Amino acid sequence: MLRLRFHGRGGQGAKVASRVLGTAAFLDGYNAQDFPLYGAERRGAPITAFTRISRDDIMERGLVSDPDIVIVMDETLLLDPQAMPLSGLKIGGIVFVNTPLSPLETKEEYGIEDHVVTLDITKVSLDMIGKPVLSSLAAGVASRIAGIGEGALKGALEKELSGIISDREILGKNTDAALHCYNALVPVQVKTAETIRERDNVITLPFEIARVSSPAINATGNTPLRKTGNWRVFRPVWNYDICTRCMTCVARCPEGCIRLNEDGYPYADYDNCKGCLVCAEECPVKAITKVREIHSRSEEGDR
Numbered sequence: 001m002l003r004l005r006f007h008g009r010g011g012q013g014a015k016v017a018s019r020v021l022g023t024a025a026f027l028d029g030y031n032a033q034d035f036p037l038y039g040a041e042r043r044g045a046p047i048t049a050f051t052r053i054s055r056d057d058i059m060e061r062g063l064v065s066d067p068d069i070v071i072v073m074d075e076t077l078l079l080d081p082q083a084m085p086l087s088g089l090k091i092g093g094i095v096f097v098n099t100p101l102s103p104l105e106t107k108e109e110y111g112i113e114d115h116v117v118t119l120d121i122t123k124v125s126l127d128m129i130g131k132p133v134l135s136s137l138a139a140g141v142a143s144r145i146a147g148i149g150e151g152a153l154k155g156a157l158e159k160e161l162s163g164i165i166s167d168r169e170i171l172g173k174n175t176d177a178a179l180h181c182y183n184a185l186v187p188v189q190v191k192t193a194e195t196i197r198e199r200d201n202v203i204t205l206p207f208e209i210a211r212v213s214s215p216a217i218n219a220t221g222n223t224p225l226r227k228t229g230n231w232r233v234f235r236p237v238w239n240y241d242i243c244t245r246c247m248t249c250v251a252r253c254p255e256g257c258i259r260l261n262e263d264g265y266p267y268a269d270y271d272n273c274k275g276c277l278v279c280a281e282e283c284p285v286k287a288i289t290k291v292r293e294i295h296s297r298s299e300e301g302d303r
């Protein structure tokens with residue numbers, strides 16, 4: 001059996017990707033399961049989804065804690081202690097990362113020892129669909145790595161996407177982008193054994209009565225400590241030559257993360273700006289432009 005785990009951000013399409021892969025596997029003659037797990041649902045929050053693929057009946061249920069293949073749809077999740085996408089990956093497993101970096105650069109950047117496959121599927125999506133929606137593209141790379149046939153992938157895209165995308169042109173663009181990603185990857189062999197990695201530290205907790213096992217919150221809220229700006233495809237950048245300091249963007253930002261500089265002009269706190277671009281939409285004089293965010297962690301904010 002092949003077990004896959006998708007890690008994405010709310011809004012990127014991890015659930016649909018696992019669904020398309022499961023259907024593609026089914027159309028290719030396998031048994032398949034697919035299902036998502038949402039945490040506290042919020043656009044940009046870490047999301048996981050799972051697919052099991054087997055020639056035999058699949059009797060296993062529940063989350064995939066020991067995947068053979070991990071699909072990382074947003075590379076910032078590799079540094080997110082809440083997501084931990086590599087946890088439980090089997091020895092000999094494969095990690096796909098959506099990044100402009102090469103596999104070697106990705107391994108060095110994030111200290112990954114496993115087999116890494118990379119492709120900037122966000123760029124493919126922007127170029128071919130015009131939006132950073134990654135569901136079909138992630139399904140394409142996952143199908144390639146899992147060894148699913150191209151015809152089965154095509155059939156699954158048609159079956160699953162036609163229920164959620166009514167515009168045939170957009171559906172066609174999604175299919176083309178998925179097949180582009182599928183064919184951009186060199187086939188790889190998944191070589192995992194039925195053992196999980198040695199450094200895995202999953203522990204089994206004893207059953208406790210609810211009074212004991214229910215979570216007790218003994219500290220003050222930590223939301224302000226949780227930086228939510230590590231997910232952005234685009235960042236807002238202000239043009240102070242035309243900004244009138246009307247404060248509309250400040251009022252409209254759903255994160256409340258636009259501050260004022262010493263001259264009274266707005267700027268984003270990029271640690272918490274999630275890149276929704278509501279500010280750019282709302283600015284009456286279009287003083288805010290969107291700039292593609294690639295490895296901006298090391299950059300200073302554009303203030």
Ligand code: SF4
Pocket residue numbers: 236252253254255256257258268272273274275276277278279280
């Ligand atoms: S893109 Fe603009 S509106 Fe959205 S979170 Fe960032 S600063 Fe706020």
Ligand code: SF4
Pocket residue numbers: 238242243244245246247248249250266282283284285286287288
């Ligand atoms: S909405 Fe536009 S013009 Fe108004 S303060 Fe923001 S950037 Fe400046």
